[in-house]
Amino acid sequence: MQDEMLSVAQVSxxxxxxxxxxxxxxxxxxxxxxxxxxxERLTNKC
Structure with missing residues (x-):
């Protein structure tokens, strides 16, 4: 989930x-x- 290049659909x-x-x-x-x-929460922590 940390790789923003992959969509949630791709991860699933x-x-x-x-x-x-x-x-x-x-x-x-x-x-x-x-x-x-x-x-979103991971992104906001960085």
Missing amino acids: KLTGFRTQEHFTKVFRRIVGVTPSKFR
Whole structure:
């Protein structure tokens, strides 16, 4: 998720999820925020 060159859809495919929606749901359940919000927070910390 730190590589801003990859979209969330690309990350979801690379990690084996069939859909971005499923990836987002699982990511949010584990991390507590959506992938987009996670990336936004990482960007703001730098």
